[in-house]
Amino acid sequence: MALSKRALVRWLLAHGFTEVPRRASSHRRFRHTRTTLTVADHGRPELSSKHVGMLLRELERAGFDREQVRRELGL
Numbered sequence: 001m002a003l004s005k006r007a008l009v010r011w012l013l014a015h016g017f018t019e020v021p022r023r024a025s026s027h028r029r030f031r032h033t034r035t036t037l038t039v040a041d042h043g044r045p046e047l048s049s050k051h052v053g054m055l056l057r058e059l060e061r062a063g064f065d066r067e068q069v070r071r072e073l074g075l
Contacts, residue, residue, distance in 0.1 A: 003047045003073055005039055008055070011073055012037065015064075035062035 009028070013019070017030040017037070026042040037058060039047075047055070052075065060066045 003052050003075060004045055005041070005047060006045070007073060008039060008047065011069075032062060035059075
């Protein structure tokens with residue numbers, strides 16, 4: 001499961017997430033209703049399969065359909 005951070009950020013913004021103002025950190029945070037997702041803004045440009053799985057579970061808990069998210073992200 002290779003997913004670029006840029007593709008994830010584009011998807012989040014297109015689906016109603018807003019970026020939370022940055023603090024002194026190298027992470028980007030995105031909020032949608034009661035859910036906040038954190039995306040590392042350092043290291044490799046692709047997310048590891050472990051992080052992709054964690055993000056998919058969190059999106060599913062937020063009410064998104066897991067299979068639809070996977071299709072839209074090309075996973």
